[in-house]
Amino acid sequence: MTIELINTGSELMLGRALNTHQQWICRQMADLGYTVNRQVAIPDAPHEIEAAVRESLSRADLIITTGGLGPTSDDLTRDRIAGLLGRNLREDEEAVRRIEQFFAARRRPMPDKVKTQALVPEGAMVLQNAHGLAPGVAIEVDPNPFRPGNAPSLLIMLPGPPRELRPMFKDSVIPMLPNKLPLQNPFFSRTLRTVGIGESVIQERIGALIAELGIEVGYCARVSQVDIRLAALGNGSQKLIAAAEEIVRKHIGDYIFGLEEDTLESFIVRELTALGKTLATAESCTGGLIANQITNVPGASAVLLAGFVTYSNAAKEKFLGVRMETLKAHGAVSEATALEMAEAVRRETGADYALSVTGIAGPSGGTHEKPVGTVFVGLATPEKTIARKYYNPYDRETFKQVTAYQALDLLRRKLSAIA
Amino acid sequence: MTIELINTGSELMLGRALNTHQQWICRQMADLGYTVNRQVAIPDAPHEIEAAVRESLSRADLIITTGGLGPTSDDLTRDRIAGLLGRNLREDEEAVRRIEQFFAARRRPMPDKVKTQALVPEGAMVLQNAHGLAPGVAIEVDPNPFRPGNAPSLLIMLPGPPRELRPMFKDSVIPMLPNKLPLQNPFFSRTLRTVGIGESVIQERIGALIAELGIEVGYCARVSQVDIRLAALGNGSQKLIAAAEEIVRKHIGDYIFGLEEDTLESFIVRELTALGKTLATAESCTGGLIANQITNVPGASAVLLAGFVTYSNAAKEKFLGVRMETLKAHGAVSEATALEMAEAVRRETGADYALSVTGIAGPSGGTHEKPVGTVFVGLATPEKTIARKYYNPYDRETFKQVTAYQALDLLRRKLSAIA
Numbered sequence: 001m002t003i004e005l006i007n008t009g010s011e012l013m014l015g016r017a018l019n020t021h022q023q024w025i026c027r028q029m030a031d032l033g034y035t036v037n038r039q040v041a042i043p044d045a046p047h048e049i050e051a052a053v054r055e056s057l058s059r060a061d062l063i064i065t066t067g068g069l070g071p072t073s074d075d076l077t078r079d080r081i082a083g084l085l086g087r088n089l090r091e092d093e094e095a096v097r098r099i100e101q102f103f104a105a106r107r108r109p110m111p112d113k114v115k116t117q118a119l120v121p122e123g124a125m126v127l128q129n130a131h132g133l134a135p136g137v138a139i140e141v142d143p144n145p146f147r148p149g150n151a152p153s154l155l156i157m158l159p160g161p162p163r164e165l166r167p168m169f170k171d172s173v174i175p176m177l178p179n180k181l182p183l184q185n186p187f188f189s190r191t192l193r194t195v196g197i198g199e200s201v202i203q204e205r206i207g208a209l210i211a212e213l214g215i216e217v218g219y220c221a222r223v224s225q226v227d228i229r230l231a232a233l234g235n236g237s238q239k240l241i242a243a244a245e246e247i248v249r250k251h252i253g254d255y256i257f258g259l260e261e262d263t264l265e266s267f268i269v270r271e272l273t274a275l276g277k278t279l280a281t282a283e284s285c286t287g288g289l290i291a292n293q294i295t296n297v298p299g300a301s302a303v304l305l306a307g308f309v310t311y312s313n314a315a316k317e318k319f320l321g322v323r324m325e326t327l328k329a330h331g332a333v334s335e336a337t338a339l340e341m342a343e344a345v346r347r348e349t350g351a352d353y354a355l356s357v358t359g360i361a362g363p364s365g366g367t368h369e370k371p372v373g374t375v376f377v378g379l380a381t382p383e384k385t386i387a388r389k390y391y392n393p394y395d396r397e398t399f400k401q402v403t404a405y406q407a408l409d410l411l412r413r414k415l416s417a418i419a
Numbered sequence: 420m421t422i423e424l425i426n427t428g429s430e431l432m433l434g435r436a437l438n439t440h441q442q443w444i445c446r447q448m449a450d451l452g453y454t455v456n457r458q459v460a461i462p463d464a465p466h467e468i469e470a471a472v473r474e475s476l477s478r479a480d481l482i483i484t485t486g487g488l489g490p491t492s493d494d495l496t497r498d499r500i501a502g503l504l505g506r507n508l509r510e511d512e513e514a515v516r517r518i519e520q521f522f523a524a525r526r527r528p529m530p531d532k533v534k535t536q537a538l539v540p541e542g543a544m545v546l547q548n549a550h551g552l553a554p555g556v557a558i559e560v561d562p563n564p565f566r567p568g569n570a571p572s573l574l575i576m577l578p579g580p581p582r583e584l585r586p587m588f589k590d591s592v593i594p595m596l597p598n599k600l601p602l603q604n605p606f607f608s609r610t611l612r613t614v615g616i617g618e619s620v621i622q623e624r625i626g627a628l629i630a631e632l633g634i635e636v637g638y639c640a641r642v643s644q645v646d647i648r649l650a651a652l653g654n655g656s657q658k659l660i661a662a663a664e665e666i667v668r669k670h671i672g673d674y675i676f677g678l679e680e681d682t683l684e685s686f687i688v689r690e691l692t693a694l695g696k697t698l699a700t701a702e703s704c705t706g707g708l709i710a711n712q713i714t715n716v717p718g719a720s721a722v723l724l725a726g727f728v729t730y731s732n733a734a735k736e737k738f739l740g741v742r743m744e745t746l747k748a749h750g751a752v753s754e755a756t757a758l759e760m761a762e763a764v765r766r767e768t769g770a771d772y773a774l775s776v777t778g779i780a781g782p783s784g785g786t787h788e789k790p791v792g793t794v795f796v797g798l799a800t801p802e803k804t805i806a807r808k809y810y811n812p813y814d815r816e817t818f819k820q821v822t823a824y825q826a827l828d829l830l831r832r833k834l835s836a837i838a
Contacts (some may be wrong), residue, residue, distance in 0.1 A: 011648075012441065012445065012458070014445060016610075022460065023436065038459065040458070040460075041458040073622070074637065111620065114619055131817075288702075288710030289714075292819075296815065298782050305730070307728030309714070309728075319767075362717075396715065
């Protein structure tokens with residue numbers, strides 16, 4: 001089976017935008033047992049779009065395009081593909097209704113051009129857009145005039161914005177695959193998500209053992225996190241995957257916080273909710289990132305009582321009740337201050353758990369004793385308060401992210417009763 | 420001039436790695452006036468590599484490949500391209516010397532396979548690698564047997580790791596361009612960044628006027644923000660761009676917050692720093708995102724006095740001093756509460772400006788009167804306190820992002836003395 005992905009967008013070719021669609025769609029497909037064989041990015045230009053789609057139609061069973069379904073003059077994908085396939089465009093009633101509703105709900109006048117988004121090629125399946133105005137489209141190109149023997153292809157057009165594309169892919173594209181493009185063999189995969197352990201250490205501990213099972217293992221390293229992906233094709237592969245998971249859990253189980261799409265913050269919100277416990281945060285150098293990540297999880301408001309961003313000593317003293325003596329004796333970036341921030345915010349908010357962070361994100365503010373990247377993370381619990389020192393000498397945003405995960409991981413290990 | 424980029428790597432096709440090369444290289448080229456016409460990603464497979472390179476050679480003046488120059492069995496790019504061009508590989512003395520030095524300096528035995536990295540196609544220019552072992556390669560394919568009329572192409576192979584590729588591109592590739600691929604005409608571009616105005620409204624207001632000037636205009640829409648990129652080639656284009664910028668500023672100037680790489684939050688930190696003014700935040704449903712974005716900007720700690728994340732009425736009362744009567748009479752999600760939160764946090768922190776947000780991020784918590792997506796944003800200044808109501812019926816993370824930008828934009832407009 002051959003699968004190709006075409007990303008349209010002049011902003012991609014000008015380097016204005018990162019093509020996150022490639023990784024996301026390829027990952028989704030891989031988790032289902034499909035491999036994307038080629039990905040192409042082209043500008044919003046009629047000739048380029050036609051050429052790329054014609055080439056993919058000459059080779060692939062499935063072609064997915066992204067972008068170019070909006071209302072402006074550089075949204076050409078729908079138009080060019082309909083032209084290439086010799087299909088007229090028709091207005092989809094449901095899509096028109098949704099567009100009109102959108103503007104009515106906002107009491108905003110509807111620009112004329114906006115309705116072009118409701119146009120779809122004749123004979124196409126319409127994939128309604130729950131998060132935007134332009135529907136997606138799936139076309140069975142059968143016979144396919146561009147392919148040897150006129151063999152059929154499935155052509156799917158998705159909108160460019162990730163928040164529209166991703167739900168549409170999950171809700172409309174994935175359910176279509178088993179029927180339209182059935183796999184020859186059963187496929188199983190399992191992704192274990194880890195935090196606080198490096199890719200090469202993981203590989204050293206489990207690589208050889210997994211290889212003996214004869215299944216595929218892949219590592220995907222992000223900031224502070226590594227995903228371990230186990231995959232196998234064929235009968236009996238489900239058992240092999242289960243055996244492999246057992247090996248991984250035996251050797252690095254303490255670092256695993258979840259499966260598949262779990263995030264560290266969703267684990268924490270779920271655990272605290274299940275335990276009926278609450279959390280508060282006092283952040284200096286992470287600047288609200290921890291609270292922000294926690295509150296990305298639906299239901300977080302029941303768990304996070306309050307969060308503080310306190311850079312200055314004055315704010316630490318006034319709002320958290322950190323003692324000026326502690327700040328003076330040990331400095332704002334110190335184990336003593338981290339401990340007191342965590343205790344103070346726990347006391348002031350009445351939360352069961354409190355996280356604190358104080359450090360030097362940079363690029364300036366470092367000293368010889370405490371260079372940029374130095375950070376202390378504190379955790380206050382009903383039983384005790386602990387603090388850990390880390391050294392994260394990265395750019396500012398990476399520093400914040402790494403530090404936030406270290407703090408969340410400290411809480412995770414406490415909630416999971418690890419060490 | 421036609422330019423194509425080929426990224427090799429099976430990890431790209433499995434969605435294990437994000438293709439940052441595309442954006443980085445395309446951006447570098449665009450800033451120099453070159454446009455990449457097509458980018459292709461393929462797995463580390465001999466047939467796919469040959470097919471993609473052959474196709475690009477049939478079309479492009481410049482082809483850049485990334486990846487596949489390492490020592491392992493899936494590093495096939497060098498080999499396959501030499502084969503395709505009918506050139507033998509020779510060992511580059513300087514590259515061998517660097518590899519030997521590398522292992523000698525680390526007192527590590529040199530694996531046999533590692534020297535394959537010093538192999539380069541005959542007649543190629545060698546681009547030494549200052550940060551790794553595999554050199555890059557530039558080949559003038561002249562005559563080019565794959566192209567109509569055997570017109571020449573320049574083929575450049577770069578190593579995959581970004582920390583090797585990027586310096587090599589800057590040190591070796593960019594200096595080569597004016598000589599090997601001279602631009603016919605001088606090139607100018609300008610990107611204007613806007614917030615709070617939709618892509619189709621922008622196009623309605625300026626599209627026809629810019630088109631009259633005969634220059635290229637592109638729109639790149641993100642959450643709440645649209646970039647407008649003006650570009651022109653040829654003598655006099657600098658004047659045309661300036662004229663176009665004037666038109667854009669005349670018609671939608673109030674929505675422009677910056678140029679090129681500016682962000683809304685960097686604008687605000689820069690403005691506040693220049694004015695010697697300070698900021699505090701009181702966030703409910705944005706959960707710390709505003710503070711987090713502000714603190715992503717270096718130097719933010721001098722500007723942001725404190726940030727509060729207060730979900731519960733109790734926290735709003737205790738830490739901000741919002742009156743329980745206000746909360747009871749109007750509800751936590753109300754104009755009155757937004758006003759009082761902003762005033763309270765300004766008073767408590769002593770900041771010059773204070774932003775407040777209270778709303779319903781969802782997915783639950785909505786009512787008929789105040790559906791999910793309802794949000795009030797407040798701004799307290801030395802002169803007065805204002806609040807705005809918005810309706811942002813999006814998924815949770817998008818809701819937070821849109822709302823955060825609305826709050827930051829309210830402050831931007833105040834700082835820029837707009838309406």
